[in-house]
Amino acid sequence: MSAPEISRKDLHEGRRNQLIDAALSLFAEKGYENATIKDLAEACGVAAGLVYHYFESKEDLLLSVFERHGFAAEMERVLLPAFDRPASEVLLEVVHSYYDLLVERESFMRMIIRESMTNPQLEERWTTMCNTGVQTLARYLAARVAAGELRAHDTEISARMLTHPVVVLRLTGGSVAQLSSIVDCLLEGINKKSGQG
Amino acid sequence: MSAPEISRKDLHEGRRNQLIDAALSLFAEKGYENATIKDLAEACGVAAGLVYHYFESKEDLLLSVFERHGFAAEMERVLLPAFDRPASEVLLEVVHSYYDLLVERESFMRMIIRESMTNPQLEERWTTMCNTGVQTLARYLAARVAAGELRAHDTEISARMLTHPVVVLRLTGGSVAQLSSIVDCLLEGINKKSGQG
Amino acid sequence: MSAPEISRKDLHEGRRNQLIDAALSLFAEKGYENATIKDLAEACGVAAGLVYHYFESKEDLLLSVFERHGFAAEMERVLLPAFDRPASEVLLEVVHSYYDLLVERESFMRMIIRESMTNPQLEERWTTMCNTGVQTLARYLAARVAAGELRAHDTEISARMLTHPVVVLRLTGGSVAQLSSIVDCLLEGINKKSGQG
Amino acid sequence: MSAPEISRKDLHEGRRNQLIDAALSLFAEKGYENATIKDLAEACGVAAGLVYHYFESKEDLLLSVFERHGFAAEMERVLLPAFDRPASEVLLEVVHSYYDLLVERESFMRMIIRESMTNPQLEERWTTMCNTGVQTLARYLAARVAAGELRAHDTEISARMLTHPVVVLRLTGGSVAQLSSIVDCLLEGINKKSGQG
DNA sequence: GATGAATGAGCCTTCATTCAT
DNA sequence: AATGAATGAAGGCTCATTCAT
Numbered sequence: 050m051s052a053p054e055i056s057r058k059d060l061h062e063g064r065r066n067q068l069i070d071a072a073l074s075l076f077a078e079k080g081y082e083n084a085t086i087k088d089l090a091e092a093c094g095v096a097a098g099l100v101y102h103y104f105e106s107k108e109d110l111l112l113s114v115f116e117r118h119g120f121a122a123e124m125e126r127v128l129l130p131a132f133d134r135p136a137s138e139v140l141l142e143v144v145h146s147y148y149d150l151l152v153e154r155e156s157f158m159r160m161i162i163r164e165s166m167t168n169p170q171l172e173e174r175w176t177t178m179c180n181t182g183v184q185t186l187a188r189y190l191a192a193r194v195a196a197g198e199l200r201a202h203d204t205e206i207s208a209r210m211l212t213h214p215v216v217v218l219r220l221t222g223g224s225v226a227q228l229s230s231i232v233d234c235l236l237e238g239i240n241k242k243s244g245q246g
Numbered sequence: 247m248s249a250p251e252i253s254r255k256d257l258h259e260g261r262r263n264q265l266i267d268a269a270l271s272l273f274a275e276k277g278y279e280n281a282t283i284k285d286l287a288e289a290c291g292v293a294a295g296l297v298y299h300y301f302e303s304k305e306d307l308l309l310s311v312f313e314r315h316g317f318a319a320e321m322e323r324v325l326l327p328a329f330d331r332p333a334s335e336v337l338l339e340v341v342h343s344y345y346d347l348l349v350e351r352e353s354f355m356r357m358i359i360r361e362s363m364t365n366p367q368l369e370e371r372w373t374t375m376c377n378t379g380v381q382t383l384a385r386y387l388a389a390r391v392a393a394g395e396l397r398a399h400d401t402e403i404s405a406r407m408l409t410h411p412v413v414v415l416r417l418t419g420g421s422v423a424q425l426s427s428i429v430d431c432l433l434e435g436i437n438k439k440s441g442q443g
Numbered sequence: 444m445s446a447p448e449i450s451r452k453d454l455h456e457g458r459r460n461q462l463i464d465a466a467l468s469l470f471a472e473k474g475y476e477n478a479t480i481k482d483l484a485e486a487c488g489v490a491a492g493l494v495y496h497y498f499e500s501k502e503d504l505l506l507s508v509f510e511r512h513g514f515a516a517e518m519e520r521v522l523l524p525a526f527d528r529p530a531s532e533v534l535l536e537v538v539h540s541y542y543d544l545l546v547e548r549e550s551f552m553r554m555i556i557r558e559s560m561t562n563p564q565l566e567e568r569w570t571t572m573c574n575t576g577v578q579t580l581a582r583y584l585a586a587r588v589a590a591g592e593l594r595a596h597d598t599e600i601s602a603r604m605l606t607h608p609v610v611v612l613r614l615t616g617g618s619v620a621q622l623s624s625i626v627d628c629l630l631e632g633i634n635k636k637s638g639q640g
Numbered sequence: 641m642s643a644p645e646i647s648r649k650d651l652h653e654g655r656r657n658q659l660i661d662a663a664l665s666l667f668a669e670k671g672y673e674n675a676t677i678k679d680l681a682e683a684c685g686v687a688a689g690l691v692y693h694y695f696e697s698k699e700d701l702l703l704s705v706f707e708r709h710g711f712a713a714e715m716e717r718v719l720l721p722a723f724d725r726p727a728s729e730v731l732l733e734v735v736h737s738y739y740d741l742l743v744e745r746e747s748f749m750r751m752i753i754r755e756s757m758t759n760p761q762l763e764e765r766w767t768t769m770c771n772t773g774v775q776t777l778a779r780y781l782a783a784r785v786a787a788g789e790l791r792a793h794d795t796e797i798s799a800r801m802l803t804h805p806v807v808v809l810r811l812t813g814g815s816v817a818q819l820s821s822i823v824d825c826l827l828e829g830i831n832k833k834s835g836q837g
Numbered sequence: 838g839a840t841g842a843a844t845g846a847g848c849c850t851t852c853a854t855t856c857a858t
Numbered sequence: 859a860a861t862g863a864a865t866g867a868a869g870g871c872t873c874a875t876t877c878a879t
Contacts, residue, residue: 057858057861057862057863060863061862061863064863077363078364079364080279080363080364082277082279082280083279083364085847085848085849086848086849086850087847087848087849095863095864095865096864096865096866097849097850097865097866098850098851098852098864098865098866098867099863099864099865100850101849101850101851102862102863102864106849106850107848107849107850136436137437159363160363162359162360162363163359163360163363163364166274166277166356166357166359166360167275167276167277167280167360175418176417176418176419179414179418180418190436197438198437198438199436199437199438200434200436200437200438202427202430202431202436203424203427203431205424206411206424206427206428206431207431207436209411209414209415209420209424209428210407210411210428210431210432213410213411213413213414213415214403214406214407214410214411216410216414217376217406217410217413217414218406218410220373221372221373221376221377222373223406227400227402227403227406230399230400230403231403231406231407233399234399234400234403234404234407234432234435235407235431235432235435235436236435236436236437237397237435237437238431238432238433238434238435238436238437239333239387239396239397239399239404239432239433239435240334240395240396240397240433240434240435241394241395241396241397254838257838258838261838282872282873282874283873283874283875284873284874292839292840293839293840293841294840294841294873294874294875295839295840295841295842295875295876295877296838296839296840297874297875298874298875298876299838299839303874303875304873304874304875451840451841451842451879454842455841455842458842471757472758473758474673474757474758476671476673476674477673477758479868479869479870480869480870480871481868481869481870489842489843489844490843490844490845491844491845491870491871492843492844492845492846492871492872492873493842493843493844494871495870495871495872496841496842496843500870500871501869501870501871530830531831553757554757556753556754556757557753557754557757557758560668560671560750560751560753560754561669561670561671561674561754569812570811570812570813573808573812574812584830591832592831592832593830593831593832594828594830594831594832596821596824596825596830597818597821597825599818600805600818600821600822600825601825601830603805603808603809603814603818603822604801604805604822604825604826607804607805607807607808607809608797608800608801608804608805610804610808611770611800611804611807611808612800612804614767615766615767615770615771616767617800621794621796621797621800624793624794624797625797625800625801627793628793628794628797628798628801628826628829629801629825629826629829629830630829630830630831631791631829631831632825632826632827632828632829632830632831633727633781633790633791633793633798633826633827633829634728634789634790634791634827634828634829635788635789635790635791648859651859652859655859676851676852676853677852677853677854678852678853686860686861687860687861687862688852688853688854688861688862689854689855689856689860689861689862689863690859690860690861691853691854692853692854692855693859693860697853697854698852698853698854
């Protein structure tokens with residue numbers, strides 16, 4: 050019985066990922082500029098110089114964090130329900146899943162928001178990610194309009210009204226309990242004449 | 247008749263404000279850590295040492311920027327219409343004014359968002375500012391519920407659904423044209439059965 | 444009686460020159476790459492950071508050394524005697540003055556030779572300096588040919604034969620006593636038939 | 641008949657020499673301090689660590705370059721013609737061969753000149769090499785004096801006047817065409833009265 | 838008030854060298 | 859022999875901050 054084979058490449062990837070993950074934590078917590086390479090090395094129990102075997106520069110490390118922790122795909126998955134399921138049933142699920150995703154990816158969220166304020170490349174990345182999410186959900190809503198469930202309207206906007214409050218809620222410490230009200234407001238509106246309960 | 251008197255104190259205030267305003271620009275553009283005191287001094291055409299005649303430290307300068315450029319008051323003004331005016335008439339105005347305010351205060355917005363990701367004190371400030379705004383608008387909406395115009399609902403959430411998409415729209419390059427759809431969606435909802443002519 | 448006035452600009456220049464001079468010493472002794480900014484600062488009794496108030500970078504410092512210690516002008520002065528003085532009388536003086544100049548500027552010589560092996564810009568500078576010197580002396584020799592003192596010949600080459608051995612003599616530890624033989628050989632040649640005792 | 645045997649020792653020598661030759665190139669081009677072991681390894685297509693199987697340290701590598709590429713012997717061969725051949729016939733050959741040798745060994749020349757400015761041991765090596773060359777040629781010239789071809793004079797100096805301008809010519813981009821003038825000047829002198837038809 | 842020289846801590850990065858595999 | 863991960867000591871450079879003038 051031989052020991053489980055771990056290839057050199059795997060070891061390399063392993064350490065590299067360890068560094069990236071630790072970098073994400075540090076960058077989110079202290080900010081990119083305030084997190085030092087020494088911090089990172091210590092967090093990983095290695096010498097500072099080693100970081101430069103894996104990344105060309107601190108900025109390259111930052112980009113690698115984005116490469117590894119970007120979650121555009123997960124976001125699209127979460128925001129695109131089956132077209133034949135009714136919105137009344139599905140939207141609450143979507144909003145909750147979205148919220149949970151943001152909780153899970155909080156470090157990344159905080160990091161990208163911070164850096165996108167300053168770095169035009171990252172700003173575009175973040176904008177694209179947001180807009181892609183919005184348009185994904187809008188596509189589903191449009192399908193529900195076509196299916197005759199929802200009235201004709203600007204579905205991109207309704208997608209924004211579902212997703213953006215969730216993001217800000219997360220960042221400004223609002224409670225999860227409010228998520229269902231969001232869906233309700235959006236579906237039913239707040240005008241009395243259109244009311245039903 | 248003597249020349250208009252400019253007191254020593256006014257001169258002091260003038261220069262101080264000049265420094266603060268330049269600091270806001272720099273902090274918003276490059277980020278607090280990447281903006282140097284020398285940058286600031288150059289932007290104002292003075293020597294670096296002079297900054298320390300007006301502020302105890304760079305951090306003190308940052309706080310002074312918040313002191314001078316915080317716009318909680320303007321936000322409350324914008325988000326609190328007269329209770330007796332109908333939402334159907336007022337909300338579009340509110341959303342537009344809010345959007346315009348964000349445009350006018352863009353530098354400050356970007357700065358506080360960035361710094362609040364990292365600095366707990368500023369995070370609380372930013373959270374409070376957001377929540378105060380939300381609650382101000384919620385108070386108006388509650389008044390309209392009481393007035394019988396709107397149906398009973400969680401007005402804090404509807405306030406979020408009006409304001410948060412506006413913020414994110416601003417930051418991710420959405421167009422102003424979409425503002426009216428926001429109000430419409432919120433008032434009428436998107437359900438077909440709740441009909442809207 | 445007031446104290447002697449020393450302007451701020453003079454103080455600046457003074458310190459700047461002190462740094463440049465110390466840098467020349469260090470660069471000549473240890474080589475540019477082996478001389479550290481800390482070395483330099485210590486040699487001048489200041490903090491390392493101060494160097495960067497006077498020079499943008501270590502390379503800028505190197506260039507400043509060249510600016511200040513280049514001696515093309517002195518070299519031309521030394522190598523250009525009055526056209527009407529006979530070579531037989533003047534060349535030994537020239538060679539000695541040239542040798543003395545090289546002794547006085549030894550640090551600079553060693554530095555530029557070393558750096559020109561590696562840095563194309565400096566190589567050109569050094570080449571130009573050499574060639575200018577050669578051509579200056581060649582011009583004088585040509586005047587002596589025209590004056591009928593010397594035979595018609597390639598005066599650039601004879602200028603090289605006077606100056607280059609002096610340089611190498613300096614660098615490889617030859618003795619000053621040999622300088623007069625150089626002049627003699629050049630004037631008289633070494634062929635017996637042209638000999639004169 | 642077995643295939644040609646290549647001993648382990650030969651393989652070792654082969655790789656060692658490959659490393660040394662690549663090191664010479666790098667040291668000449670970028671300078672010892674600016675050439676990294678990694679540069680060297682890459683140039684040879686091996687891992688950085690391997691260099692230390694062949695050399696104890698970077699300095700040992702430098703010394704090995706001198707061991708392998710020193711050309712004192714070639715220089716002596718080039719600078720020592722048969723004593724019975726007349727200088728008038730031989731010197732131009734010598735100067736050309738010497739020039740060609742310097743062209744062939746340019747990398748080494750540039751390297752040793754550079755390093756000798758800084759490293760006393762190498763300086764001595766370089767000085768010795770120069771002086772040995774000078775004395776070798778001087779010995780031949782002395783033989784020609786004894787043979788009655790040349791007048792009695794300081795032959796070390798005339799050897800310098802033949803060799804040093806050639807070196808500097810090489811380094812400062814002079815043309816080969818000037819070599820014959822050197823010999824002519826030295827043989828005949830430049831004084832008109834010593835006439836030469 | 839205003840200047841700018843001076844400090845000193847600390848950061849990113851490089852690199853010769855070692856060593857387990 | 860060969861690899862490349864890992865180390866650790868510097869080195870160049872930046873910058874908030876102080877202080878004499």
